[in-house]
Amino acid sequence: MARKQEQEPAREEITEVARGILRMELPIRMPGLGHVNMYALLDDRGATLVDPGLPGPATRKAIRERLHQAGLAPRHVHTVVVTHSHPDHFGGAAYLARETGAEVVAHRSFRFGVLESRPEPEVSVDDLAAQAQADEDVDPEPGDVQTHRRAIERWNHRTPWGGEHPKPGLRTRLKWRAARWLGRSFIPVVTRPVVQGERLKLAGREWQVTHTPGHTEDHICLHDADEGIFLAGDHVLPTITPHISGLSLSKDPLDNFFASLDRVAAIPGVQLCLPAHGHPFEDLAARCEAIKRHHYERLERVKAIGRELGPATVQAFSHKLFKPRSWGGMAESETYAHLEHLRQGGEATCHRDGRGRLIYETG
Ligand SMILES: [Zn+2]
16 A cells, blocks of 8 residues: 655755745654654744654654754754644744743643543543643633543543553653653643634744544644645545544534634635645635534434444454454544544443443444
8 A cells, every 4th residue: 555645754954935934844653654844944043943853862863953954953943833732833843932931822722631641641630630730721611621630531431432441551650750850841831722713823833723522622723824735634634534532521523623724714715735744725714514424424424333333342443444453442432432423423332331331323
């Protein structure tokens, strides 16, 4: 099978994709992904970096090398934008903030470890409590944080559909704990929380924040209306569809994702879409449509599986929907999102069995 763009290994060369915007590829090794695009937005104050890769020394080295190639050093970085709370996007942010005092921009609901899981699935409750504490400093709605924390505590033990929650190994958890004790947590503190519609001045342009919940609840995209440039994060990727997690505070995460695709497809005048993985592309609205179509096909497939299986667990559905190499927490989570979407639309029903598992039936 041909390799997808998103799987290509990171190239060292940097490309200017628009005036003052450089695409820099950082190496990552995750299922289905070979690189993450870190975009450098240049202005007379220095640079903003969007999505600075995974945590760890390899990323730090790659960031320094790429900046050097562009005639820059870490000290020139005044802002880091994180499109969403996955480690391949925020990994270098805490490092850059420590080194350079860079401002960290992310959605107000930015949280790591809650909504899903790759490659490090879930952080412990106290990691999250620490993060929630940081949030409380900037979030005027502590009630939300409380609800969130309770949900997290529940999910740390069981998933909503009654499966085992994926957790990282003991070594990883100890490493994270040690990092936190040393004040070197890789989870960045968001110093500039943003919401839908907010405007940011970066690279001598004005960008509008578009909140696009779906892949994660805290996902944002940035849009420069003057030149029609759209920074898409993982919301819209050129040839793969982003994972949709069922582990969400939202009742119908798939529906949220559809609404976010519509919101983005309706933006007029987009000329260039800059995704976090894969190559820049032009027709954003068409790509949004194709991704929706993919999910409608998946929903049909889920209904067909239901007819074949009769009443079944989320895991059983996921084993029919995904190939064996993808089985596990993520596949179940996405299957659950699809089943819940059907249920909310009256096309499926569910109940809990004696072991606390959700059993779904599609008509
Ligand atoms: Zn990603």
